[in-house]
Amino acid sequence: MRLAAIHDFADRSEGLALPSSPIEGYASIVLYDVIIVGGGPAGLAAALTLGRARRRTLLLDNGPRRNAAAAKIYNFVTRDGTPPDAFRELGRAQLERYPKVETQDARVSTIGGSLGAFRVALVDGPTLTAKRVLLCTGMIDERLPLPGFDAVWGTHAYQCPYCHGWEVQDQRWGFLLLPGQEAHALPFAALLRGWTDRVTGFLAEGAALPDAVRDQLAGLGVQLEGAPARLVTEDGALAAVELSTGARVAIDVLYAHPPQRQVELVRALDPELDEQGYVRVDAATGETSIPGVHAAGDLTTRMQAALLAAASGSRTAAAMNLALAMPTAPEQPSATPPGSARSAAGTAG
Numbered sequence: 001m002r003l004a005a006i007h008d009f010a011d012r013s014e015g016l017a018l019p020s021s022p023i024e025g026y027a028s029i030v031l032y033d034v035i036i037v038g039g040g041p042a043g044l045a046a047a048l049t050l051g052r053a054r055r056r057t058l059l060l061d062n063g064p065r066r067n068a069a070a071a072k073i074y075n076f077v078t079r080d081g082t083p084p085d086a087f088r089e090l091g092r093a094q095l096e097r098y099p100k101v102e103t104q105d106a107r108v109s110t111i112g113g114s115l116g117a118f119r120v121a122l123v124d125g126p127t128l129t130a131k132r133v134l135l136c137t138g139m140i141d142e143r144l145p146l147p148g149f150d151a152v153w154g155t156h157a158y159q160c161p162y163c164h165g166w167e168v169q170d171q172r173w174g175f176l177l178l179p180g181q182e183a184h185a186l187p188f189a190a191l192l193r194g195w196t197d198r199v200t201g202f203l204a205e206g207a208a209l210p211d212a213v214r215d216q217l218a219g220l221g222v223q224l225e226g227a228p229a230r231l232v233t234e235d236g237a238l239a240a241v242e243l244s245t246g247a248r249v250a251i252d253v254l255y256a257h258p259p260q261r262q263v264e265l266v267r268a269l270d271p272e273l274d275e276q277g278y279v280r281v282d283a284a285t286g287e288t289s290i291p292g293v294h295a296a297g298d299l300t301t302r303m304q305a306a307l308l309a310a311a312s313g314s315r316t317a318a319a320m321n322l323a324l325a326m327p328t329a330p331e332q333p334s335a336t337p338p339g340s341a342r343s344a345a346g347t348a349g
C-alpha cells in the first residue's frame, strides 16, 4: 500500500475502529500520529500526554535499560524508592486507560521517510508508519577499563549523589576523575562534601589537576590519590580502590561519569549533536535537525535524572500535539517551524 494512501485513509478514519495492532510482516494500515521509541521515564510521560490529548500513539521499547543495575529510583517525587521495573510497569498500567495509546516490547531497527509519513521498521517485525517520531532512547554508558567497576555499577558505584547519596551518607566516598573531566573536580568534590566529610578523589591515568585546584580540594578536606588499577570487593560490597602502586584506599562508594554514546538507531539517523554528543533540539518544540523527528530525555542533555527525563517527554509531547493540531499551510508540508529539509531516509539501526 502506498504511504500517501495510508495517510489519507488514516486521516479520514479518525474515530473509526481501526485494528489496534499491526499485521505481522506487513506495513501497518494505521498511520500513527506519533511513534515513540524508548519506554523509559521520557517515553512513558510522552505517551501519557499524547494519550490524554487523544493522539494515536505507539510506544516501542526494547533493549538495555540504563538504570537496570540500580535497585531503586530515588529523587522522583511520589516514586522515591521505587524499583526501576516497577516504575515502568506502573507507567504502562496507567497508559491502559487511554485507548489511542498502544505499547509494544519491540526494538526499532530503522527509521525512514519524512515528516507526515515516517516508516519505522521493527527488528524481525513489520514496518509501521507515523506522522511524527519521538526519540526517547536514552544514552549508553561506555564500559570503563577499570577491573571490578562493572560489578558494582548501580550498587556501590553511581553517577549522581542526588539519586544515590542519602542512603550512604557519612560513609567513605570516592570519586573518579577521567581525562577531560578535570574542570568538574572542584565543584563535584564540593558537592559531595555535603553528604560526607570523607571524600577521596582518584585521578585516572592521563587526568591532571593544577596546584591551585589541589590546594582548594585540600582546603575542603578532600584527599587526592593517583590512578586506580582495580576495585576491590568483599562479599559483593565495594571495599577499596587498589592503586597502580599496589596501595589500597578503603572506600564504600564510588562516583563516576563514564563516557556516553547515543544508541545505534540515533547514530544512524544522524541528527545534529551538540559539542558533548547530545541530540540538539529546539528548546520550544523538542524537534531535532530532522523535521518531524523530536527527542526527549537523557539523549538530549547531560542533566540526567528520571524526573527530568519525564518532564522533558511530557513537554515535547505537548509541542508535538500542537504541531499536529495546527492547520497545514498549502506551501508548507506541516506546521513545523522552518528548518532544514532533511528527511530520515534509509537509516539503519
Ligand SMILES: Cc1cc2nc3c(=O)[nH]c(=O)nc-3n(C[C@H](O)[C@H](O)[C@H](O)COP(=O)(O)OP(=O)(O)OC[C@H]3O[C@@H](n4cnc5c(N)ncnc54)[C@H](O)[C@@H]3O)c2cc1C
Binding pocket: 037, 038, 039, 040, 041, 042, 043, 060, 061, 062, 063, 064, 065, 066, 067, 068, 069, 070, 072, 073, 074, 075, 076, 106, 107, 108, 109, 136, 137, 138, 139, 141, 153, 154, 158, 159, 163, 164, 263, 265, 296, 297, 298, 299, 304, 305, 306, 307, 309, 310, 349
Ligand atoms: C545506575 C544508574 C542509577 C540511576 N538512578 C537514578 C535515580 O535513582 N534517580 C533518578 O532520577 N535517575 C537515576 N538515574 C538516571 C535515570 O535512569 C535516567 O536519567 C532516566 O532513565 C532517563 O530516562 P530516558 O527515558 O531518557 O531513558 P532510559 O530510561 O534510558 O530509556 C530509554 C529506553 O529506550 C530503549 N531503546 C533504545 N533504543 C531502542 C530501540 N532502537 N528500539 C526500542 N527501544 C529502544 C532502551 O532500551 C530503554 O528502555 C540512574 C542512572 C543510572 C545509570
